[in-house]
Amino acid sequence: MTQEHPILAVEDLTVSFDGFKAVDGLNFYVMPDELRVVIGPNGAGKTTLLDMICGKTRPTEGSIRFDDKEVTKMSEHAIVRAGVGRKFQTPSIYENLSVFENLEISYPSGRTVFSSLMFRRTSQVTERIEEVAEMIGLTDRLNDEAGLLSHGQKQWLEIGMLLIQDPKLLMLDEPVAGMSVKEREETAELLNKVCKDRSVVVIEHDMEFVKRIAHKVTVLHQGKLLAEGSMDMVQNDERVIEVYLGH
Amino acid sequence: MNTFYERWLGGKQGALGIAVLIALIFIIMPLWLDVFRLNLVGKYLTYAFAAVSLVMVWGYGGVLSLGQGVFFGLGGYCMAMFLKLEASDLASTAHQTTPGIPDFMDWNQITALPTFWEPFHSLTFTLIAVLIVPAIFAYIIGAAMFKRRVSGVYFSIMTQAVAAILTILIVGQQGYTGGINGITDLKTLHGWNINTDSAKYTLYFINGALLIGVIMICRYVLSSKLGRLLLAMRDKEDRVRFSGYDVSNFKIFTFALSAIISAIGGAMFTLQVGFMSPSFVGIVPSIQMVIFAAVGGRMSLVGAVFGSLLVNYGKTAFSESFPALWLFFMGGLFIAVVMFFPNGLAGIYEMYGIKWQNRLFAKFRRGSSPPPATTPEVEGQRG
Numbered sequence: 001m002t003q004e005h006p007i008l009a010v011e012d013l014t015v016s017f018d019g020f021k022a023v024d025g026l027n028f029y030v031m032p033d034e035l036r037v038v039i040g041p042n043g044a045g046k047t048t049l050l051d052m053i054c055g056k057t058r059p060t061e062g063s064i065r066f067d068d069k070e071v072t073k074m075s076e077h078a079i080v081r082a083g084v085g086r087k088f089q090t091p092s093i094y095e096n097l098s099v100f101e102n103l104e105i106s107y108p109s110g111r112t113v114f115s116s117l118m119f120r121r122t123s124q125v126t127e128r129i130e131e132v133a134e135m136i137g138l139t140d141r142l143n144d145e146a147g148l149l150s151h152g153q154k155q156w157l158e159i160g161m162l163l164i165q166d167p168k169l170l171m172l173d174e175p176v177a178g179m180s181v182k183e184r185e186e187t188a189e190l191l192n193k194v195c196k197d198r199s200v201v202v203i204e205h206d207m208e209f210v211k212r213i214a215h216k217v218t219v220l221h222q223g224k225l226l227a228e229g230s231m232d233m234v235q236n237d238e239r240v241i242e243v244y245l246g247h
Numbered sequence: 248m249n250t251f252y253e254r255w256l257g258g259k260q261g262a263l264g265i266a267v268l269i270a271l272i273f274i275i276m277p278l279w280l281d282v283f284r285l286n287l288v289g290k291y292l293t294y295a296f297a298a299v300s301l302v303m304v305w306g307y308g309g310v311l312s313l314g315q316g317v318f319f320g321l322g323g324y325c326m327a328m329f330l331k332l333e334a335s336d337l338a339s340t341a342h343q344t345t346p347g348i349p350d351f352m353d354w355n356q357i358t359a360l361p362t363f364w365e366p367f368h369s370l371t372f373t374l375i376a377v378l379i380v381p382a383i384f385a386y387i388i389g390a391a392m393f394k395r396r397v398s399g400v401y402f403s404i405m406t407q408a409v410a411a412i413l414t415i416l417i418v419g420q421q422g423y424t425g426g427i428n429g430i431t432d433l434k435t436l437h438g439w440n441i442n443t444d445s446a447k448y449t450l451y452f453i454n455g456a457l458l459i460g461v462i463m464i465c466r467y468v469l470s471s472k473l474g475r476l477l478l479a480m481r482d483k484e485d486r487v488r489f490s491g492y493d494v495s496n497f498k499i500f501t502f503a504l505s506a507i508i509s510a511i512g513g514a515m516f517t518l519q520v521g522f523m524s525p526s527f528v529g530i531v532p533s534i535q536m537v538i539f540a541a542v543g544g545r546m547s548l549v550g551a552v553f554g555s556l557l558v559n560y561g562k563t564a565f566s567e568s569f570p571a572l573w574l575f576f577m578g579g580l581f582i583a584v585v586m587f588f589p590n591g592l593a594g595i596y597e598m599y600g601i602k603w604q605n606r607l608f609a610k611f612r613r614g615s616s617p618p619p620a621t622t623p624e625v626e627g628q629r630g
Contacts, residue, residue: 054489080491092486094479105479106490110472113500119472158486165491 007032007199008053008169013062015052022048024223026062030169035195037202037210039234040220041244046203047089049220050171054086055079067168081111085167089174091154095147099138099157102146103129106161128164136160136190152183156190163194170200176209188212207245219244254470255463260601264549265459272455282444289451289519291559292458293319296512298539298551299458300505303465305537306545307474308501309481310398314388314406315509315536317413318381320528322510324417324424325380327523328364329373330433330441331425350432355422364423370437377514378507385506389499396495407530414529429524433517441518454515461508462548468504477501509536538581544593553592 010028014021023045030036038046051057053064055076064071071079080086094102107128110119133139136156141149146157155175162170175191176184184206191200191213204210210217210231217234219226221244227237234240256262276288297315305311331349340346343353348360366372388409392402417424425431433441440446468474476497480487488494517523526532535558543554558580566573588594 056485056489075493076488077491077493080489086489088485088489092483094482094486096478096482097475101475105472105475105487108491111491112493113473113496116473116476116497117468117471161486161490 004031006030007067008201009063009065010049010053011063011065013049013052013059013064015048015057015059021223023052023059026220026223026225028218028225030199030201032168032199033195033197035191035200035202035213035215036218037204037214037216038218038220039204039207039210039244040226043222044220045223046220047173048223050086050173050201050203053079053169053171054084056086077111080165080167081108083168085162085165085170087155087158087162087170087172087175089177091151091158093146093149093154093157093161095145097146098143099133099146099149100129100142102157102161103132103164106164108165132160132164135163135193137186152179152187155179156187159187159190159194166198168198170194170198172200172202174203174205176204176206184209185212255467257466257470261466261549264547265462268462268549268552269459272458273452277448277451282447285451286447286519287563288556289447289454290516291556292451292454292552293512293516293519294536294539294559295458295552295555296461296515297509297536298543298555299461299465299548300508300512301537301540302543302545302548302551303468303508304501304505305540306547307469307477307481308498308505309477310498310502311403311537312406312502312505313403313530313533313537314410315505316528316530316533317406317410318385318506318509319513319516319532319536320413320417320523320525321381321384321506322377322513323517323523323527324430324513325367325373325376325510326514326517327430327433328367329370330436330517331430332360332364332368333436334432334434349425349430351425351428351430352422357422361423377510381506381510382503385503386499389502390495393495393498393502398498407533410528410530410533414525417525417528425524427525429522429526430517431522431524433521436518442521447519450515450519454519457511457515458552461511462552465508465548473497473500535577538577538584540591541581541584542591544591544596546590547593550591550593550596557592 006029008030010026013023013026013028015023026049028049038049040046048057052059053066053071055071055074059072066079066082066084069082071082071084074082094105097105104121104125107125110116129142130139133142136159138153138157138160141153146154149157159172159175176187179187188209191202194200202213214231216229217231218228219234219240226243227234227240235245252258252262256265272292277285280288297319300315300318301312335347335349337347340348340350340353343350345353345358348357352360367376388406392405397405418427420426435441441450476487476492480494480497484494513523513527516527539555539558540551541554542558543552544550558577562573562577565576584591590597
């Protein structure tokens with residue numbers, strides 16, 4: 001296998017909020033088709049890292065290159081169009097619209113004012129929505145209002161809303177928080193399936209879940225990289241046990 | 248045809264609403280009212296444009312504009328400038344120091360027509376300006392605010408400030424704008440006397456047709472993907488942004504569209520009422536327009552028309568008997584609507600009207616078909 005070029009290269013990334021450095025000189029690389037899990041105690045800077053990659057927060061210093069494009073100066077929607085999908089910590093869906101409409105809004109066409117006025121629900125769109133609905137197990141809920149879904153289904157719907165855009169990099173912030181054991185298993189299966197042709201970065205606290213999905217684990221602590229490697233390696237790292245995993 | 252029905256009329260309920268409106272504006276009102284009262288209704292219907300525009304920008308767009316009077320005024324002033332130039336021909340202004348310019352300019356020692364008035368000699372230019380000037384103005388305000396993510400109450404305050412500024416500007420620049428009196432003594436539109444009874448009828452019908460047209464265009468916009476995006480943005484703006492949309496552009500579009508709609512109302516106001524003045528531009532008229540939309544229901548295009556008619560009828564009727572109390576009554580009405588009927592008349596209709604309507608339809612169906620002999624219970628349930 002040849003040396004692959006990282007799809008996401010974060011270098012010397014620092015952001016400070018009134019002098020407090022939430023992320024401090026971080027280097028972080030993600031390879032194509034890799035599923036990376038980021039763990040760490042509260043306040044380690046995990047969510048802030050995702051915020052900076054997707055443009056929600058602007059870094060104080062350092063660079064973020066995605067697909068060889070510097071994204072730190074790009075607007076949020078341009079980063080999305082370049083191929084970065086981001087799921088928020090709390091399920092962020094449009095409660096008053098149907099599941100179908102939620103997916104349709106996320107469908108990557110008709111994204112400007114005038115093309116959205118002209119947008120038509122073609123068979124191509126419908127087929128793609130049905131395809132994604134099947135992946136996330138919501139085929140028979142397509143016409144229901146999204147607000148009526150269970151918490152776990154809402155999380156899946158949001159993942160589906162990202163998948164329909166076919167992003168090259170998918171970032172998920174605590175996707176299984178609040179899910180039942182069975183739902184967690186199904187989510188793990190889903191993620192193992194979707195990372196076949198794209199890179200995925202997941203923030204998660206549930207170690208059982210992390211074990212099931214992670215190719216490689218990154219541990220953050222106080223905005224800095226504490227450890228990086230396979231799950232086994234990280235779990236046996238003295239410092240990681242001390243600050244995060246505990247006894 | 249099917250897409251026309253679904254998208255321009257808004258399906259069964261939407262088509263019914265438009266049908267009721269057409270019947271009211273084109274049949275009931277003209278048959279029932281004399282030309283003076285009809286002209287008054289025509290004036291109320293010009294406010295309905297502003298109320299409809301607020302349904303778009305406030306109800307669906309989620310940003311409350313307290314400056315719709317600005318756009319109403321811009322449209323109205325553009326039209327008034329054309330009419331004033333036509334009324335200021337050399338023959339009728341021969342007694343002035345400078346003949347051929349509007350009288351108020353002459354009173355203010357202005358000796359030549361200001362450059363920005365020149366193009367308003369052309370009716371084509373004027374009609375385009377009625378639409379384009381407010382749109383550009385709204386685009387500039389919208390871009391300045393929405394690109395910086397100013398929203399909510401700050402946006403409302405800014406639009407209110409713009410309304411105040413424009414009023415002060417118009418009043419202050421008396422020689423160019425007619426000042427506090429506005430632009431008055433308008434006579435003809437391309438040689439057609441707008442003050443005759445027949446002209447008043449014609450303008451009333453044009454106004455009604457334009458209003459129905461505007462409502463249908465709004466229906467089309469709301470039934471497009473853009474309409475669903477507006478709903479999505481009100482719910483989870485960040486999710487829309489991080490789905491690859493430039494949220495600000497959609498808000499700017501909605502704001503500019505609402506400006507154009509208000510401006511059409513303003514232009515029709517000038518034509519039907521025969522003058523335009525700063526008292527239709529400032530903060531108070533802008534807030535009154537919000538009340539029309541709120542009373543009608545801020546999510547209902549047809550409701551906004553009824554809201555405008557009802558509140559203005561109330562204003563005329565009430566202020567004839569209790570002129571001092573009217574403003575208090577209007578304020579009280581606004582508070583009552585917001586507290587008890589957040590969806591306005593349209594909300595009340597949805598709660599009771601649709602049920603009543605279904606019962607009525609069921610009765611019709613029962614009346615026209617032979618009475619069922621065996622299953623009265625089933626029929627009862629359907630009712």
